[in-house]
Amino acid sequence: MAVRIDLYLPDNGYVRSGDWFGLFIRSLKEQVDVDLSRREREGRWVPDWKLDYTAVEEKVGDQQVHYHACLFLNGEIYRGLGEFPVGSGFDPDVLGDPRAERADSLAKKIVMAWARALGMTMREAAGLVHFPTGGVYRLRRSSAGFEATEAGLFNRLSYLAKAQSKRFGRGGRNIRYSRAG
Numbered sequence: 001m002a003v004r005i006d007l008y009l010p011d012n013g014y015v016r017s018g019d020w021f022g023l024f025i026r027s028l029k030e031q032v033d034v035d036l037s038r039r040e041r042e043g044r045w046v047p048d049w050k051l052d053y054t055a056v057e058e059k060v061g062d063q064q065v066h067y068h069a070c071l072f073l074n075g076e077i078y079r080g081l082g083e084f085p086v087g088s089g090f091d092p093d094v095l096g097d098p099r100a101e102r103a104d105s106l107a108k109k110i111v112m113a114w115a116r117a118l119g120m121t122m123r124e125a126a127g128l129v130h131f132p133t134g135g136v137y138r139l140r141r142s143s144a145g146f147e148a149t150e151a152g153l154f155n156r157l158s159y160l161a162k163a164q165s166k167r168f169g170r171g172g173r174n175i176r177y178s179r180a181g
Contacts, residue, residue, distance in 0.1 A: 001078070001136065002071070004070050005135065006067065007114050007128065010064065021067055023116065024113045025051065028071075028113035049077050055175070056068050056175050068160050080138075081136060110131075135156075
């Protein structure tokens, strides 16, 4: 499964310094590990898993740095971001919706990981995580629509490669990725 997300820093500039994206990935991995350990203690089957990702850091004009990312994980662990019924008006950016508080919600884990990376509460970080419409791709080679889904994901991820809004010549990295394999 592939999940597209956007991660923003607060406009007021108040955030602890550090490797925000690296901290985000570590926190998300820890949360999934805890969830899978709980499932295993309950006697449920737990598949092997690894979190792979690709992300780009961008800055446009006076805006804060932000990240466009895609997370890749075993679709047998989470079937999607959580309970997002079609036409429900659910907005994962608004934590007041009780569906965002489900302990097994991948959306909640993503928001919590970003909050921890920034040294904020979940409520403070809620508006800083955006889940683009249609941003979950279920990739199963044996499915009839695999090639179309894969092509759609490839097209969506090509947006990350644009040179505009990347910061060059500063000694930092604009792209981050896990080592697949």
